[in-house]
Amino acid sequence: MCKVMWKPGTFLYPIPAVLVTSGTMEKSNIMTVAWTGIINTNPAIVYISVRPERYSYQLIEENKEFVINLTTEKLAFATDWCGVKSGKQFDKFGEMKLTKEKANFVKCPMIKESPVSVECKVIEEKSYGSHTQFVAEVLAIHADEKYIDEKGAFDISKCNLISYSNGGYYTQGKKLGKFGFSVQKKKKL
Numbered sequence: 586m587c588k589v590m591w592k593p594g595t596f597l598y599p600i601p602a603v604l605v606t607s608g609t610m611e612k613s614n615i616m617t618v619a620w621t622g623i624i625n626t627n628p629a630i631v632y633i634s635v636r637p638e639r640y641s642y643q644l645i646e647e648n649k650e651f652v653i654n655l656t657t658e659k660l661a662f663a664t665d666w667c668g669v670k671s672g673k674q675f676d677k678f679g680e681m682k683l684t685k686e687k688a689n690f691v692k693c694p695m696i697k698e699s700p701v702s703v704e705c706k707v708i709e710e711k712s713y714g715s716h717t718q719f720v721a722e723v724l725a726i727h728a729d730e731k732y733i734d735e736k737g738a739f740d741i742s743k744c745n746l747i748s749y750s751n752g753g754y755y756t757q758g759k760k761l762g763k764f765g766f767s768v769q770k771k772k773k774l
Contacts, residue, residue, distance in 0.1 A: 596751070600749055600750070601621055601746070606694050607651045608641075608693050609648070609692045612644075613644075613693055613694050614640055614644055614677060616672070620633065629723035631720075631721055632721065633653065636717075640672040642717065645719055650693060650721075658745040658756050659698070661754050666680070685697070690725055691705070703723055708720055708722050742760060
């Protein structure tokens with residue numbers, strides 16, 4: 586098998602497709618973001634990268650906060666729609682029949698239909714050209730109790746999270762093992 590070389594680009598896939606809410610409960614917006622990830626564990630720090638021409642960019646700049654809402658197969662249409670329509674022209678919560686839910690530490694709403702909502706406070710921002718990266722401290726994580734297993738852990742297999750890859754949305758696959766399973770000692774019988 587031979588690999589084909591392409592010019593430099595964004596081909597680190599799959600990545601989460603999330604709905605980012607910003608603004609306030611009264612003046613809010615939802616935008617789809619695929620450029621997101623984890624930066625640090627303790628303290629918990631994440632990032633989103635946003636084009637300055639996006640309506641949400643202004644709201645995040647103004648309030649220095651946002652909520653990352655994970656998306657599911659049931660939210661795939663809303664995830665796509667919120668990524669191609671502007672909050673300047675549409676009330677995305679109303680159009681997609683999504684429910685605003687009050688957050689504990691930020692003014693912007695969470696999306697009730699999302700299995701996990703992550704409240705974030707911007708601590709740094711840097712422009713890299715086409716996008717500005719908003720680095721944020723995680724203030725709280727809200728997980729829908731219907732996705733919590735009997736041990737109190739979030740069961741990702743119950744919610745059909747989606748990811749983005751090379752222009753498409755995909756559901757998550759089956760579990761292959763847990764972290765460290767390749768070196769785990771076998772149980773004695």
